[in-house]
Amino acid sequence: MSLRPRILVIDDEPQIHRFLTPALEAAGFEPIRADTAAAGLQEIARRAPDAVILDLGLPDMDGKVALSKARAFYAGPILILSARDREVEKIDALDLGADDYVEKPFGVGELLARLRVALRRGQPGDAAPRVVRAAALEVDLAMHAVRRDGAAVRLSPKEFDLLARLVEGVGKVITHRQLLTAVWGPAHVADTQYLRVFIGQLRQKLEPDPARPRHIVTEPGVGYRFLAD
């Protein structure tokens, strides 16, 4: 039994497996290959991979269906491979519980970086840290306190809720819908203008240069991501 993390790649394109398999091996993972959504779901159940890379454009099953079926019995990180012209599908997948996405075509470095972040976050038994430090920022989720260069920053309750949601998923993209539902409630899922306003306020208070944010990063059309470094 190897200690290397097992990564299941579900993609119908043999060419993708052809380079992903050696890349994952070289990066210290144990790749598992599946060519269809059905085979992929079987492998998830049988091999319990540490993370799943799922192509949304599979011929045998709609990507969203495959994802929600997987989520029914699999809690580990799921990374989505998606196409540029399938924006909506990608957002739906994130809303359905995918952890992150990478657009085709992608460099292997980018994919593996996302994979490592997802794996770190998803480590079993490791409760989310209650204090997150990012450069000069310190967010204490338990105490509802935020410090910048050691000095306390005053945030409104809504601002803090929003920041907390982003910080809890550090490194991970959180969709507009997820943020709006968590902070303002399900009745406000379409009110993305709230997000623009509050994210702007958070950046003013927390970012060294609010015009070029380092920590609260926009994923255009999808959502926001909190970066620690």
Next chain:
Amino acid sequence: MTTDSNLTDVRSAATPGRRAWRVEVAGYAASATLVAAANLIGHLGASQLSGANLAMLFLVSVLLSAFWFGVGPALASACAAALSYNFFFLVPRLTFHIERPADLLTFVVFFGVAISTGWLAARVRDQARSAARRASELGALLEASGGLSAAATPDEAARVLAKQAGLAAGRAAIVLLPETDTVRLAAGPEGLVELADTTRAAALQAWRTGADSVDPAGWSLRPLQGLRGRVGVIGLRGASRLSPEQSGLLNALLHQGAVALERANLATAAAEVDALRKADHLRSALLNSISHDFRTPLATVLGASTTLLDYEANLKPAVRRDLLQSIAQAARRLNRYVGDLLDMSRLEGGALSPKRELVDVRAVLASALERLGDRLEGRSIRRDFAAQLSRVSADPVLLEQAVLNVIENAAAYSPEGAAIELAVQEDLGHVLISIEDQGAGIPPEALDRVFDRFRRLEQPSDRGRGLGLGLSIAKGFVEAMGGRIAATSPVAGGKGTRILIALPKPHPTPRELL
């Protein structure tokens, strides 16, 4: 170059009014002659003829005048006949005096009968004439409307209108159509290429104001009013008046012409919209294809190369080589797609001008197979080529690409390792190339669309097999060389597809030599 000042009117210079007056005078003279003839015959036969016979003789002359020359001459000859009957034949002769009461009665009755028969006969004649004229007008209108409704473009309609209006008015006619903010000469008599500046100005004025205008150089210009607005301007040579029949016919013609121009304008606009929509459809199909078919090879190139860059040290030599090979393959695939798109755009742009040379189809097939090379690896290619074969007149490069696309398609849609059959034969007029695979075949309802562009995109299971342009390009190339291409499926046992390409032979083989 000819200008309109060189043109002369083909018709006589006489105006309709003067011409009619001359005809009238001739009619009276001829009627007088007829009455004189009746008198002469009466004299010569006076011994045998009774009063009633003589009256008949004079009535004949009145009737003939009525039939030939109309009401005026008929009434005049009735009077002349009555008077000369009285003068020459009633006692006492050579006077207008009537002695016997019975003769007076005869004279009065004769006069009444002559007047009324002359008048009636002339009316019958006029009605017959106007019926004939109406028929000929109707004929002219029908001919014009046939020509006008067959006109597909505004210029064609303008040509028909100028010709028919010219015939109806008995003079040269021109039609001008609007162009941006001026009018241009669209049709006119043969040889008229350019209008005088004054004519052009008068036409523009008629077009802008919607009122008739006259050009000092001798054209009268009228706007053509369609149902929705002005559609052009018509000009008629000469300022003289038209006869009522001519102007009636002309008005009907102009109305028809204006409507036909309007219809042709609409048809042209509709055709433009249609072309735009087709171009738009092609563009979106193209974008679709690029996003679907270019993405995987691009992902391969980027993924494999970044793997090599990031982990070169950790990869075994065999894996490194495999990654490099996958990059090369993906690049070749992309190159093929780009080639397909270029071929397609050549066909679309109409920039294709096939060379013509005498080509041995067997050699072209052999060279296509060679170019396909390892893409046919593991397949048996069965060749059934006629030993004696006429050459065809074709462009060898286009033909090779066409058959290559068809063979490649056969390989892509049949199971790996299944044979592909190539056959070449000829009939009297054609050399026939048949390319047959053992794939699943094509359902009958899709058979006529296999040559459509991007057809493959309709089936997601076909991903990665190509752009779906191959057969469409093959069809375009074959047809550009004057050949035909068709698909049949299934071929045998409910499976397989056969693509047949027929290329015309420059000289059909005599039957006895085959």
